[in-house]
Amino acid sequence: MSKLLILGTVAFDAIQTPFGSTDKILGGAATYIGLSAAYFNVPSGIVSVVGGDFPAAYLQMLQDKNIDVSGIEVVKEGKTFFWSGKYHNDMNSRDTLVTELNVLENFSPRVPMDFQDSEIVLLGNLHPLVQNAVLEQMTQVPKLVVLDTMNFWMDIALGDLKEVLKKVDVITINDEEARQLSGAYSLVVAAKIIHEMGPKYVVIKKGEHGALLFHNGQVFFAPALPLEEVFDPTGAGDTFAGGFAGYLAKTEDITFENMKNAVIHGSNLASFCVEKFGTERMVALTDKEISQRLLQFKELTQYEMSISN
Amino acid sequence: MSKLLILGTVAFDAIQTPFGSTDKILGGAATYIGLSAAYFNVPSGIVSVVGGDFPAAYLQMLQDKNIDVSGIEVVKEGKTFFWSGKYHNDMNSRDTLVTELNVLENFSPRVPMDFQDSEIVLLGNLHPLVQNAVLEQMTQVPKLVVLDTMNFWMDIALGDLKEVLKKVDVITINDEEARQLSGAYSLVVAAKIIHEMGPKYVVIKKGEHGALLFHNGQVFFAPALPLEEVFDPTGAGDTFAGGFAGYLAKTEDITFENMKNAVIHGSNLASFCVEKFGTERMVALTDKEISQRLLQFKELTQYEMSISN
Numbered sequence: 001m002s003k004l005l006i007l008g009t010v011a012f013d014a015i016q017t018p019f020g021s022t023d024k025i026l027g028g029a030a031t032y033i034g035l036s037a038a039y040f041n042v043p044s045g046i047v048s049v050v051g052g053d054f055p056a057a058y059l060q061m062l063q064d065k066n067i068d069v070s071g072i073e074v075v076k077e078g079k080t081f082f083w084s085g086k087y088h089n090d091m092n093s094r095d096t097l098v099t100e101l102n103v104l105e106n107f108s109p110r111v112p113m114d115f116q117d118s119e120i121v122l123l124g125n126l127h128p129l130v131q132n133a134v135l136e137q138m139t140q141v142p143k144l145v146v147l148d149t150m151n152f153w154m155d156i157a158l159g160d161l162k163e164v165l166k167k168v169d170v171i172t173i174n175d176e177e178a179r180q181l182s183g184a185y186s187l188v189v190a191a192k193i194i195h196e197m198g199p200k201y202v203v204i205k206k207g208e209h210g211a212l213l214f215h216n217g218q219v220f221f222a223p224a225l226p227l228e229e230v231f232d233p234t235g236a237g238d239t240f241a242g243g244f245a246g247y248l249a250k251t252e253d254i255t256f257e258n259m260k261n262a263v264i265h266g267s268n269l270a271s272f273c274v275e276k277f278g279t280e281r282m283v284a285l286t287d288k289e290i291s292q293r294l295l296q297f298k299e300l301t302q303y304e305m306s307i308s309n
Numbered sequence: 310m311s312k313l314l315i316l317g318t319v320a321f322d323a324i325q326t327p328f329g330s331t332d333k334i335l336g337g338a339a340t341y342i343g344l345s346a347a348y349f350n351v352p353s354g355i356v357s358v359v360g361g362d363f364p365a366a367y368l369q370m371l372q373d374k375n376i377d378v379s380g381i382e383v384v385k386e387g388k389t390f391f392w393s394g395k396y397h398n399d400m401n402s403r404d405t406l407v408t409e410l411n412v413l414e415n416f417s418p419r420v421p422m423d424f425q426d427s428e429i430v431l432l433g434n435l436h437p438l439v440q441n442a443v444l445e446q447m448t449q450v451p452k453l454v455v456l457d458t459m460n461f462w463m464d465i466a467l468g469d470l471k472e473v474l475k476k477v478d479v480i481t482i483n484d485e486e487a488r489q490l491s492g493a494y495s496l497v498v499a500a501k502i503i504h505e506m507g508p509k510y511v512v513i514k515k516g517e518h519g520a521l522l523f524h525n526g527q528v529f530f531a532p533a534l535p536l537e538e539v540f541d542p543t544g545a546g547d548t549f550a551g552g553f554a555g556y557l558a559k560t561e562d563i564t565f566e567n568m569k570n571a572v573i574h575g576s577n578l579a580s581f582c583v584e585k586f587g588t589e590r591m592v593a594l595t596d597k598e599i600s601q602r603l604l605q606f607k608e609l610t611q612y613e614m615s616i617s618n
Binding site: 188212218219221229301308 | 528573
């Protein structure tokens, strides 16, 4: 069992979808990552920052999931990061309505002593300099560094992003971001180019079209489960990354073969995330639901075929 | 080994892609379907129509692949159907530049005596009344009727399409067409609605994002092979359908389990089709190339995971 360190936002979200809308609810990349990884019962800790307005009950809920929150700085006089977005009818695109950085504006991450020797580090979507600052506090080189990022940082901090990518083993980005980062349209070519920037493993998330794992000329594909209804896609990518890293932390096996399973576990957990608003579904998930849906994933893609050469 | 009857266009195409352009080359749905199915060495015949301008060498090439062409009517004084299109840079969308129906305008399909008892009938994309006219010439009810269609017929002949769908076992359409035909955005819901129109099996083609097979609450997903370069997508959907039907004709097993393999074979053959202009790649394919790529498909999606309940 490896120790998992998670960097990312812990935030308030207000979400509008064709199915309804929410007031300020619990959100943030690290929240989704932590809740997802928690289902593997690995020792994990979050590095983040919130304001004095952040309910103690939310921190308690994370602790109840065995997530260490001592790395979540509480700035009493500050306000918690707030994001509001509205999804279009197809649920594949969204408009950001509000982004209030608040306490994130001057965030300087501090890794708790207990987690400075974490074997696995998941750097959630934040400024690449903040991601790098976490790596610099590690007292030993992690076995695996996973980084998630987005187009915004490619627009405004590409140099910083490329610097931190040199220290990264696995990058998880979506298809449009892979194209932007590489300058190539073909995802196969994009993965090769990104590979040369540092990450030995490139995971390209395609939302409802599944996810591709590239490594050393090999490729594995995990589908998204076809769902009757996607209620709220918020956090699905982070949930995917949390499941991916949580499974690897549990199994302590970072071979390509085992990463295939990690990608399936990530897709599996993400399929739950989108069924309700925000973190609602992830908080209440049972082990039985998880294993039953893993069987559905198997049925979806596994087949018996003897191939004659 | 079942007999396979193929209805569809045999045509001239002129294609523009970011990689180059062609003069009038061999094209048409039935051509792609026939070439693809031919790799399963099943007895097949095409019902179509061409003009006096259609080279005998093309008909000979089809015959050399053991495809019966006696159902291809040659209208000496007429001109062959011609389509010209231009693909955009992303290769996922295209503009039609020219459509000259020519001999197709008054096409009345005639099924050769030898093929009126075919066990499998593949109705390629044509007017639903023409598709129905073929079914009415069958002397016994086929074991399996597969129908391909497109949004154009939903726009101008929806009633006729719904009539013929009542006699169809498998429909193959793309995601946008499935949404148009069903009125539902979720493909899971769309498949259910289309299922009620007649087809027991619904195959939804998502191009580079793979294909879904729905049956009776079950679902199977076949990915498209991630390629460095898509050279020309023309005919990929027809090649998929031809491989699907050809495999079922060869194995004579129309269970859901075996249709999973049929979908994989269809995807496999389609992955070759897009590598060169028009039918070029499909004409020259070897059995060895086909089986090697089937192994690639296995590596792409198959994994070992024990799931505890």
